[in-house]
Amino acid sequence: METKVAIVTGGNRGIGFEIVKGLCQKFDGVVYLTARNEERGQQAVKKLEELGLKPLFHILDVTCEKSIEDLAKHISTHHSGIDVLVNNAGILDFDKAISSYEDAKKLIDTNFTSLLTISRILYPLLTNTARIINISSDWGLLSNIRKQVWLDRLVKDDLTVEQILEFVNEFLNAAKMGKSAFFSIAGKYGDYKVSKVAMSALTFVQQRQFREEGKDISINCVHPGFVMTDMTKGMGDFTPERGAKAPLYLALEAPQSLKGSFIWHDCHHVNWDD
Known part of the structure; x- marks a missing residue:
């Protein structure tokens, strides 16, 4: 029997680290902790090994096509496919409510555009009953967008x-024009909001595509809560372990019929477009 495979992007700290830990404890297969920095990734693996867990490590920079291709080559060489993929890697500069165009582009490339490259390179390796979990945010709800044309479309x-x-490119073009244009689409932290709304929308489009292709793959996005991590400067309502609750539910316990949904941190479904 082939060994199942789970992969977590950005797994060396915060919510990603706790998701890896939970998968190592309960997933019937091998778990890959990936990180763009090898030293920090290996340190995270060592912490888990000290708990008696056995994650595998592979370097992965989600903004680098070759890095994603290297991971795909490793998986296809050593395994028969991917059963769980948690798209967790993401960035946010909590000190910058208004970003420069360059900073906004970097954030969106990491949080959203990388998913398109991952889709092209890693999704062909998914098993027919694979589960994809996209780590979104309450800022990924459609109500964060201010322009009616996009609320409708x-x-x-x-x-x-x-x-x-x-939608994403309209925001980036607005970011080039300065503060007022930046605000016009999504307000403060607009680049992060746009990246997560785009992630949510992509989740629903890709679930429809899987269904049209006759695949039983599930893809859902999840708001893990306002979690105390390095990214939030330690602010938040939940510990990273609590933040991993809903992602782990989707990876391990949710019915396979749960598809194309936006899941709240307490594991219930919410209407993305309310």
């Missing part, structure tokens, strides 16, 4: 990836 049943990219 992003909920359409025939939404395409190209249209999501139009």
